[in-house]
Amino acid sequence: MSLIVKEAGKAISRADERAPISSLAKANLRKIFPDHWSFMLGEIALYSFIILLLTGVYLTIWFKPSMIEVPYHGSYAPLDGIPMSEAYASALNISFDVRGGLLIRQIHHWAALFFMAAMIVHMFRIFFTGAFRKPRELNWVIGGSMIMIGLLEGFAGYSLPDDLLSGVGVRIVAGIIESIPVVGTYLMFFIFGGQFPGSDFIPRLYTFHVLLVPGILLALVGLHLVLIFYHKHTQYPGPGRTNTNVVGYPLFPVYTAKAGGFFFVVFGVTVLIASIVTINPIWAYGPYVPDQVTAGSQPDWYIGFLDGMLRAIPPGWETVIWGHTISWNIFVPGLVMPGVLFTLLLGYPFIEAWVTGDTREHHLLDRPRNAPTRTALGVMAITFYGILVLNGANDIIAQMTSIPFNYITWFTRVGIVVFPPLAFVATRRFCLGLQRRDRDLLLHGRESGQVLRLPHGEFIEIHTPISDTEKAVILSKVDVPVIEAPPATDENGVVTPGLKGRRRRAKWSRFYFGDNVAKPSAAEIEAAAHHAHEEHDHEVEELTEGGKDIPARLTD
Amino acid sequence: MTSTSVRRHRATGLVVLLAALVATGVGYAAVTDSAQAAPPQASETQVQQGRQLFLEGCATCHGLAAQGTDSGPGLIGVGAASVDFQVTTGRMPLSAPAVQAPRKTPQYTPEQVTALAAYVASLGAGPAIPSDSDLSTTDANLAEGGELFRTNCAQCHNFAGKGGALSDGKYAPTLMNATPREMVEAMLTGPQNMPNFPNATLPLEKKQAIVKYITDNLQNAAAPGGLALGSYGPVTEGVFIWTAGIGALLLAAVWIGAKVR
Ligand code: HEM
Numbered sequence: 001m002s003l004i005v006k007e008a009g010k011a012i013s014r015a016d017e018r019a020p021i022s023s024l025a026k027a028n029l030r031k032i033f034p035d036h037w038s039f040m041l042g043e044i045a046l047y048s049f050i051i052l053l054l055t056g057v058y059l060t061i062w063f064k065p066s067m068i069e070v071p072y073h074g075s076y077a078p079l080d081g082i083p084m085s086e087a088y089a090s091a092l093n094i095s096f097d098v099r100g101g102l103l104i105r106q107i108h109h110w111a112a113l114f115f116m117a118a119m120i121v122h123m124f125r126i127f128f129t130g131a132f133r134k135p136r137e138l139n140w141v142i143g144g145s146m147i148m149i150g151l152l153e154g155f156a157g158y159s160l161p162d163d164l165l166s167g168v169g170v171r172i173v174a175g176i177i178e179s180i181p182v183v184g185t186y187l188m189f190f191i192f193g194g195q196f197p198g199s200d201f202i203p204r205l206y207t208f209h210v211l212l213v214p215g216i217l218l219a220l221v222g223l224h225l226v227l228i229f230y231h232k233h234t235q236y237p238g239p240g241r242t243n244t245n246v247v248g249y250p251l252f253p254v255y256t257a258k259a260g261g262f263f264f265v266v267f268g269v270t271v272l273i274a275s276i277v278t279i280n281p282i283w284a285y286g287p288y289v290p291d292q293v294t295a296g297s298q299p300d301w302y303i304g305f306l307d308g309m310l311r312a313i314p315p316g317w318e319t320v321i322w323g324h325t326i327s328w329n330i331f332v333p334g335l336v337m338p339g340v341l342f343t344l345l346l347g348y349p350f351i352e353a354w355v356t357g358d359t360r361e362h363h364l365l366d367r368p369r370n371a372p373t374r375t376a377l378g379v380m381a382i383t384f385y386g387i388l389v390l391n392g393a394n395d396i397i398a399q400m401t402s403i404p405f406n407y408i409t410w411f412t413r414v415g416i417v418v419f420p421p422l423a424f425v426a427t428r429r430f431c432l433g434l435q436r437r438d439r440d441l442l443l444h445g446r447e448s449g450q451v452l453r454l455p456h457g458e459f460i461e462i463h464t465p466i467s468d469t470e471k472a473v474i475l476s477k478v479d480v481p482v483i484e485a486p487p488a489t490d491e492n493g494v495v496t497p498g499l500k501g502r503r504r505r506a507k508w509s510r511f512y513f514g515d516n517v518a519k520p521s522a523a524e525i526e527a528a529a530h531h532a533h534e535e536h537d538h539e540v541e542e543l544t545e546g547g548k549d550i551p552a553r554l555t556d
Numbered sequence: 557m558t559s560t561s562v563r564r565h566r567a568t569g570l571v572v573l574l575a576a577l578v579a580t581g582v583g584y585a586a587v588t589d590s591a592q593a594a595p596p597q598a599s600e601t602q603v604q605q606g607r608q609l610f611l612e613g614c615a616t617c618h619g620l621a622a623q624g625t626d627s628g629p630g631l632i633g634v635g636a637a638s639v640d641f642q643v644t645t646g647r648m649p650l651s652a653p654a655v656q657a658p659r660k661t662p663q664y665t666p667e668q669v670t671a672l673a674a675y676v677a678s679l680g681a682g683p684a685i686p687s688d689s690d691l692s693t694t695d696a697n698l699a700e701g702g703e704l705f706r707t708n709c710a711q712c713h714n715f716a717g718k719g720g721a722l723s724d725g726k727y728a729p730t731l732m733n734a735t736p737r738e739m740v741e742a743m744l745t746g747p748q749n750m751p752n753f754p755n756a757t758l759p760l761e762k763k764q765a766i767v768k769y770i771t772d773n774l775q776n777a778a779a780p781g782g783l784a785l786g787s788y789g790p791v792t793e794g795v796f797i798w799t800a801g802i803g804a805l806l807l808a809a810v811w812i813g814a815k816v817r
Contacts, residue, residue, distance in 0.1 A: 038809075078702050266805060294715040393791045399721045399788075
């Protein structure tokens with residue numbers, strides 16, 4: 001026995017001499033990670049992705065990506081004898097005749113919804129805390145790309161079973177491709193291998209869904225994680241936390257235990273949901289037949305905002321050039337708008353860096369209130385997105401609320417320009433209010449609700465000083481200086497180079513930081529502390545003068 | 557109050573609720589059974605009785621001779637099936653002008669409905685009330701019914717018969733409450749925004765297949781996947797993941813995040 005152990009030990013050390021894994025592992029396993037529940041949002045996405053890979057492989061064993069028409073004779077009687085594509089028949093087969101197949105399908109699909117939702121919630125955390133700032137811009141771009149690619153991947157998966165609901169979705173996408181000016185029709189024919197629906201699309205989509213996109217995603221996920229490791233994790237402000245340290249726990253064993261545990265929580269919740277709640281009941285939708293459609297045809301929620309955009313654009317926005325019709329009403333909401341939205345999303349760190357002119361590295365997170373314009377832009381974007389998602393479900397909302405869906409569409413058309421700016425203004429004000437409150441807290445402490453009368457008759461309220469943790473958090477605020485526009489000419493009358501651009505930047509800088517409430521200076525804090533001290537002395541005086549029953553403390 | 561008495565109290569409420577539900581169910585079953593009974597053959601006295609009922613309850617909108625007015629269409633030639641459908645589903649008499657006459661509790665007894673139908677049928681030929689044998693689905697093919705349903709009905713009534721919104725506040729109602737007779741009558745007469753499917757284009761056997769699909773597969777839907785979330789499609793699934801799903805995981809994250817402090 002001991003011999004085996006000894007030999008094994010030798011073998012390991014021999015291997016280690018060639019590939020120094022243990023020292024590498026030692027250094028990395030002890031790496032310190034800061035701790036906060038919101039740092040686990042990305043993990044939800046990661047674990048859902050792993051669940052997708054595992055269940056996806058199981059599905060590939062039985063799924064037949066073929067559009068050849070076959071009559072169905074499986075065990076789901078209501079479709080017995082109905083002609084359908086092999087793809088749909090095999091998805092039914094997975095649902096009803098493969099052991100655990102339906103459960104795996106439902107886990108796969110619920111995990112896909114989790115994957116997308118978790119990525120988006122994770123992105124909110126990154127955005128509102130400014131974690132995308134230098135040096136993490138690239139990781140933001142990778143993250144945003146994963147959302148975009150995840151969207152395509154989800155759509156592809158949703159379309160594979162070739163049921164009535166997904167077929168309608170594919171038809172819409174075919175229409176969007178056709179709407180591209182000049183090349184649209186050719187491109188559509190190229191992708192579908194001829195007329196819609198043809199017989200090539202599902203096999204092609206299958207390669208895309210199980211090979212190409214998961215491969216790309218896996219590479220991006222890997223890169224994302226490596227970069228997190230390399231940059232080290234950001235941390236929230238607090239006592240002892242600076243831009244140059246990391247306060248937390250070592251990766252091993254604390255984080256590995258936590259993360260491992262959390263994987264099983266995510267897995268457990270997904271399986272639980274998948275075993276009690278139906279998702280995508282393809283058998284109830286029936287096979288895709290181009291002349292059929294069901295009321296309430298919807299995409300999965302993550303495509304909903306695109307559908308909402310399509311539904312909001314008034315029909316008939318078209319131009320005819322040399323006998324060719326360009327359908328702006330499809331091309332713009334279907335491709336141009338998502339293109340613009342994703343460009344803004346991926347480019348945001350660079351836009352903000354340009355405005356601030358900030359080239360420093362940031363490892364300490366912002367509190368959302370301390371970046372009011374950014375926070376307000378984020379809430380504005382969420383409002384915009386939310387309205388589109390709602391409009392994507394306008395018929396279902398109409399059915400549930402009895403509000404005619406034409407009204408909902410009009411509400412969207414107006415609301416999409418009215419509500420996001422309102423949300424912007426409200427959020428910004430709210431943030432500035434919180435900043436002002438922070439300043440007061442720091443200078444005067446917290447109002448205790450106790451009023452004190454001084455010997456000469458003056459009333460003052462007693463303020464209790466805030467804790468050191470609170471102080472450190474509030475003091476973490478970095479006042480970003482507003483960039484001033486340079487004078488048009490210098491003292492020698494020479495025109496300032498790049499005047500226009502610099503003026504524009506000054507304007508944006510004012511827009512971002514002009515209204516910020518300045519953090520109190522050390523001198524101000526000192527002065528305030530002194531004042532508070534006096535206040536405190538009064539209290540003590542009064543108490544000793546008045547004897548045991550605190551007569552000077554008034555409550556009425 | 558102690559905690560046990562609170563619990564007992566709640567349980568009492570539950571029992572009462574259950575009893576009430578059972579009572580409603582039994583009562584409802586009795587009502588629908590009588591509605592499904594075959595209408596007796598129309599006689600002259602029935603027509604007379606129907607005319608009387610019509611003058612009292614319908615003529616204000618449909619005109620004294622059912623010729624139609626500004627507040628209601630003419631009924632000459634709509635047939636007994638149309639009257640039977642409109643009155644047994646409670647749509648007629650219309651109580652208030654609305655975008656669409658809603659289904660509500662019927663206001664007439666089955667005999668009175670037969671009389672009204674006999675009267676309107678006597679004014680001009682139209683689809684008759686389907687007989688019991690017309691409604692038999694024993695020979696009908698379920699899968700064919702499903703195919704016909706998806707081709708002809710799902711675009712308005714949704715794949716699971718849960719209904720759907722039409723433009724300007726109009727809607728295709730859920731099919732969960734309709735009886736086989738009402739289904740066939742609806743297809744024969746095409747109420748309001750529903751197209752009609754005369755026997756010439758959709759033969760009776762095909763109608764029976766559709767009825768079988770609705771009654772056997774939609775009204776009594778098996779749920780192999782678990783809770784169906786109303787069978788409204790991906791919207792309710794999305795709502796579920798963003799509330800219960802993400803909610804549960806956020807709670808777990810906060811809990812674990814707080815653990816190692
Ligand atoms: C980010 C990754 C992924 C996402 C978002 C995703 C999403 C989806 C969705 C929404 C469906 C429809 C499921 C249904 O309701 O039937 C689906 C089906 C499918 N997926 Fe994925 N998937 C992912 C990765 C994978 C991987 C890695 C594989 C295989 C290696 C895979 C294999 C399949 C197969 C074979 C089907 C069709 C089977 C069926 O629908 O019954 N997926 N996917």
